[in-house]
Amino acid sequence: MSHSTVPRSRAEAKTPEKNPAPSDGAGSGSRGGKRAGKLSLRLRFRRDRTLILMTLPTVLLILVFNYIPILGNVVAFQDYDPYLSENGFVAIFQSPWIGFEQFERIFEDSAFWHAVQNTFVLFFLQLVLFFPIPILLALLINSVVRPRVRAVAQAIMYLPHFFSWVLVVTVFMQIFGGAGIIAQTLRQHGYEGFDLMTDPEIFKYLVTAESIWKDAGWGIIVFLAALSSVSNDLYEAAAMDGAGRWRRMWHITLPALRPVIALLLVLRVGDALTVGFEQLLLQRQAVGVDASDVLDTYVWWNGIRNQDFSYAAAAGLIKGVVGLALVLTANKVAHLMGEQGVYKK
Amino acid sequence: MSAVLDKPADERPTVRKPGRWAAPPRPTWEEEPSKAGLAGKGLALGFACFAILFPLWIVIVTSLQTKKTIDEAGGLVVIPKSITFVAYRELLGGGQVQTAALVSVGVTLVGTLFSMTVSVLCAYGLSRVGSLGHRWILMTLLATMFFGAGLIPTYLLVQALGLTDTYLALILPSAVSVFNILVLRSFFMGISPELIDSARIDGAGDWRILWKIVMPLSRAVLAVIALFYAVGYWSAWFNASIYLTDQDMMPLQNVMIQLVQKQERPVGLSAQINTGQLSPIAIQMAVMVMALLPVAVLSPFVQKHFKKGMLTGAVKG
Numbered sequence: 313m314s315h316s317t318v319p320r321s322r323a324e325a326k327t328p329e330k331n332p333a334p335s336d337g338a339g340s341g342s343r344g345g346k347r348a349g350k351l352s353l354r355l356r357f358r359r360d361r362t363l364i365l366m367t368l369p370t371v372l373l374i375l376v377f378n379y380i381p382i383l384g385n386v387v388a389f390q391d392y393d394p395y396l397s398e399n400g401f402v403a404i405f406q407s408p409w410i411g412f413e414q415f416e417r418i419f420e421d422s423a424f425w426h427a428v429q430n431t432f433v434l435f436f437l438q439l440v441l442f443f444p445i446p447i448l449l450a451l452l453i454n455s456v457v458r459p460r461v462r463a464v465a466q467a468i469m470y471l472p473h474f475f476s477w478v479l480v481v482t483v484f485m486q487i488f489g490g491a492g493i494i495a496q497t498l499r500q501h502g503y504e505g506f507d508l509m510t511d512p513e514i515f516k517y518l519v520t521a522e523s524i525w526k527d528a529g530w531g532i533i534v535f536l537a538a539l540s541s542v543s544n545d546l547y548e549a550a551a552m553d554g555a556g557r558w559r560r561m562w563h564i565t566l567p568a569l570r571p572v573i574a575l576l577l578v579l580r581v582g583d584a585l586t587v588g589f590e591q592l593l594l595q596r597q598a599v600g601v602d603a604s605d606v607l608d609t610y611v612w613w614n615g616i617r618n619q620d621f622s623y624a625a626a627a628g629l630i631k632g633v634v635g636l637a638l639v640l641t642a643n644k645v646a647h648l649m650g651e652q653g654v655y656k657k
Numbered sequence: 658m659s660a661v662l663d664k665p666a667d668e669r670p671t672v673r674k675p676g677r678w679a680a681p682p683r684p685t686w687e688e689e690p691s692k693a694g695l696a697g698k699g700l701a702l703g704f705a706c707f708a709i710l711f712p713l714w715i716v717i718v719t720s721l722q723t724k725k726t727i728d729e730a731g732g733l734v735v736i737p738k739s740i741t742f743v744a745y746r747e748l749l750g751g752g753q754v755q756t757a758a759l760v761s762v763g764v765t766l767v768g769t770l771f772s773m774t775v776s777v778l779c780a781y782g783l784s785r786v787g788s789l790g791h792r793w794i795l796m797t798l799l800a801t802m803f804f805g806a807g808l809i810p811t812y813l814l815v816q817a818l819g820l821t822d823t824y825l826a827l828i829l830p831s832a833v834s835v836f837n838i839l840v841l842r843s844f845f846m847g848i849s850p851e852l853i854d855s856a857r858i859d860g861a862g863d864w865r866i867l868w869k870i871v872m873p874l875s876r877a878v879l880a881v882i883a884l885f886y887a888v889g890y891w892s893a894w895f896n897a898s899i900y901l902t903d904q905d906m907m908p909l910q911n912v913m914i915q916l917v918q919k920q921e922r923p924v925g926l927s928a929q930i931n932t933g934q935l936s937p938i939a940i941q942m943a944v945m946v947m948a949l950l951p952v953a954v955l956s957p958f959v960q961k962h963f964k965k966g967m968l969t970g971a972v973k974g
Contacts, residue, residue, distance in 0.1 A: 353789070360789040362863040366782030367794050369775045370833050377811070377830045378801045384810025394813075401817030452701055460678045461702075467957045468706045474884075474952040476892030478910045482917045482945060483712045486733060493715060493733040500731055529709065533963055544684070551686040590895055594918065608808070615809040616899055628807035636804045 388414055388626035394619075407622075414626035424627065426602065427610040430516075434587040434606060437520045439580065445524055446531030447573065451565065453532060454539045469529025477590040480526050484518070485509050485598075509595070512603035522591060534572055542568045574649055582642025585635045607631045713949070720744055720942035727936040743935055744943035753904075753924040754912055754944060760824075761891060761909040768828040768890040773883055775833055780841035781867045798835045815900060826900035827893065827908070834889070837882045844878040845871055877962040884959045888952055913948055917941045 351359070390407040397403040418424050449469065456462045472480065486492050490507030499505040508514050542564065550560050589608040596604045605613070611631065615624025683689070690698075719727065719734045726738045748754040782788075783795055811830065820826040848871055856866050872879065894910035901907060904924075915921045923940060 356789040360785070363782040363785055363788050364790055364794075366778040366863070366867075370779035370838065371794060371797065373775065373829065373833050374798060374801060374835075377814070377832075378806060381806030381810035381814050382804075384813055385807060387810065387813070394816075399817050400813050404813075449705065452698065452705075455698060456702065457683075458678060458680045463961075465702055465706060467960050468709055470960060470963065471953060471956060472709055474888045474892075474956045475949055476894065476910050478892075478894055478913050478918075479945060479948050482913065483716065485918070486716065486942075487712055491732055493735070496732045525709070529705075548684065548686050557688060593895070594914070598918075611808050616812060621809055621813065625807060625809040628809055632804055632807055639803055 385625055385629050385632075387622050388629045390622055392622040392625075394621065410622075414622050415630070417623060418627050418630065423601075423605065424610060427605045427607050430604070431585055431587055431606040433516055434519060435584045437516055438523060438587065441517075441520050442524050442528065443577070443580065445528040447535055447569065449528060450532040450535035450539065450569075451561070454536060454565075466532075469532065471529070472526045473530035475526065477526075477588075477594060480522055481591065481594045484522055484525075488518070510598050510600075512599055515595070515599045515603040519588060519591060519595070523588060534576070535569060538569055538572045539565065575646055578642045578646045578649070582639040583635070584638055585631055713953075716942050716945050716949075720939055720946050722936070722939060724936040724939070727938055732938060744939040745947075747935060748923070748940065748943055748947070754909070754916075754947075756905060757907055757909045757912040758947060760906060764824060764827050764908060765887055765890040767824075768832070769883055769887045771828060772832050772834075772837075772886040772890075773879070776838050776841060776882065776886075777867070777872070777879070779833070780838050781845055781863070781871060783838070783842050784845040786846070798838065802835055812899060821900050822903055822906070824906070827896050828890070830896065831889070831893070834886070837885055841875070841878060841882055844875050848874055880959050881962045884955060887955070891948075891952060909944075909948055913944050916944055 357364075384401075384404065387404055387407070389409060389411060390404070391410045391413075392404065392407045394400045394403050396406040453462060453465060453469075456465065475483075488494060488508040490505065490509070492507075492509075495505035495507065508518055511518075546564050547560055550564060555563065585607055587606055587608075589606075589612075592604050592606055592609050593612065596609060601613075607627070608631070611624045611628045613624075614620045614627065618624075715733050715735060718737045721737065721740050721742070721744075722730075722734050723739045723741050723743070726734055729738075749758070779798075783791060785791065815821065815826055815830055820829065852870060853866055856870055861869065892910060894908065894914065897906075897908050897911050898914075901911075912923075916923055922937070923944075
């Protein structure tokens with residue numbers, strides 16, 4: 313039990329948070345620094361060493377598993393051969409540098425461009441078909457006034473979010489697959505059966521439907537929160553002024569949701585290159601590579617299955633860099649719209 | 658406005674006594690809902706719930722049927738005709754699925770405990786604004802939310818660390834979620850500073866404050882985050898698929914892929930499955946139920962805290 317000998321006023325440390333200056337972020341930081349600057353670094357360390365010690369395990373894990381691998385991306389510029397050394401990490405130092413050759417190979421590969429195309433098609437479908445559903449569901453749930461009904465409906469809707477992708481894909485297979493319940497019922501009644509799970513044409517809609525089933529219910533949480541913060545007085549005042557329930561919805565409820573919708577939309581665009589890695593990997597065999605390959609699965613196939621590490625790392629690097637640019641741009645747009653984004657300015 | 662609404666609330670005719678499922682009293686300004694509107698709402702809500710529950714119903718029901726009922730139905734059963742636990746008895750009686758279930762339970766318990774310990778400590782360590790290194794550490798964590806290292810370098814690192822074919826490979830690489838730490842942190846920061854100051858004056862150190870004051874006050878958010886971590890470990894299959902080669906070490910999700918998706922036969926079952934007493938479909942469904950049950954049972958208990966958890970998670974830099 314180390315007790316701090318230097319008194320620390322929590323209230324004082326909190327002040328910058330409580331009175332945010334007009335231009336937040338940087339301002340509060342520098343002020344905090346000045347305030348704390350009254351103590352010497354040694355005293356501050358003495359005071360806060362327990363806190364630092366507490367963060368240590370996490371920091372170590374993050375450094376090892378998130379930061380060191382970033383350096384490992386250098387294999388993208390090498391002809392990396394894991395067998396040069398017994399330890400694959402040491403082999404990085406012994407592999408020959410070849411510059412941008414891997415990237416040239418990638419850009420000439422039609423399979424890569426096909427994966428890019430699939431990525432964007434899936435992203436677009438999810439944006440159009442998936443995105444509005446949580447909003448509609450939230451409006452629906454919000455209009456239910458009976459607390460019991462509300463709670464039960466919410467519990468059911470949140471449920472699939474907690475299922476693994478293996479389970480979700482398997483459940484869909486049991487319903488829509490060739491041996492699934494719909495095809496079987498059709499066959500029993502003398503119609504021809506079908507197999508949606510292996511049809512490359514339908515696959516993209518199937519994948520979107522799976523995402524909706526799994527996560528649309530979970531998506532309503534943030535909208536419900538926005539709705540619950542709307543003051544009832546607004547509705548009452550509008551009703552007094554003669555606004556019916558649809559006008560109240562249009563002029564009060566929807567504007568309340570607007571910032572959340574805008575923010576989530578921006579964030580989704582920033583994450584455009586990530587469209588269901590596990591989900592697609594699980595269905596890769598059933599439906600074929602042409603229909604299911606996206607950037608993430610392309611990297612997985614070339615790197616881990618084909619052991620072409622440098623090539624796959626280069627493809628992953630392309631995805632990472634473009635993805636980072638998208639996220640930063642999306643946040644910039646969020647800031648321009650006056651939203652907080654993922655991080656503050 | 659209708660004539661009914663012009664009267665004060667207590668003079669309006671009461672339709673029925675308010676029960677647990679009844680609607681709370683309507684504010685006087687609000688219109689009574691139309692029959693069509695109510696029906697439409699009910700239909701929409703009913704359809705959403707049906708779409709979620711029906712597949713689960715089929716899976717659970719089919720896993721409980723005898724081979725005869727399943728054969729008659731031609732595969733999946735919607736209306737149960739017989740109840741038998743043969744499939745479960747078979748799966749849990751030994752063999753591949755039992756091992757996998759134990760592995761999954763073990764990894765989930767150990768992993769969740771580890772992740773929670775590390776995350777709670779880190780969140781508390783970062784909850785004091787203005788402490789030494791606070792900003793730097795926070796930045797280090799936040800940055801990882803924007804870019805990942807990529808699959809290949811991570812894979813090479815795990816290999817180089819010698820974690821392949823160990824259970825550590827299933828836990829360590831994804832042990833901490835920065836998002837979860839931020840949720841915990843902002844919750845801890847919301848605890849009244851006066852309370853913590855008074856504990857400090859009474860001579861409590863940071864460890865004791867965390868254990869005796871902060872954690873008991875944050876039970877709700879701790880439960881939510883623990884559930885998030887546990888679900889993560891329980892549902893994970895990808896790490897096992899690339900880092901493990903030993904079939905006996907595979908967790909339940911991976912075995913489920915083999916049994917249900919690739920239509921392989923479970924290893925280590927008794928001869929029953931061959932003599933035709935046991936339907937392979939029932940076996941598959943039983944494995945799926947085993948995978949979904951813990952999550953389906955746990956999450957409703959934590960449900961009422963989700964909103965709070967998700968909202969305090971709004972990132973503050």
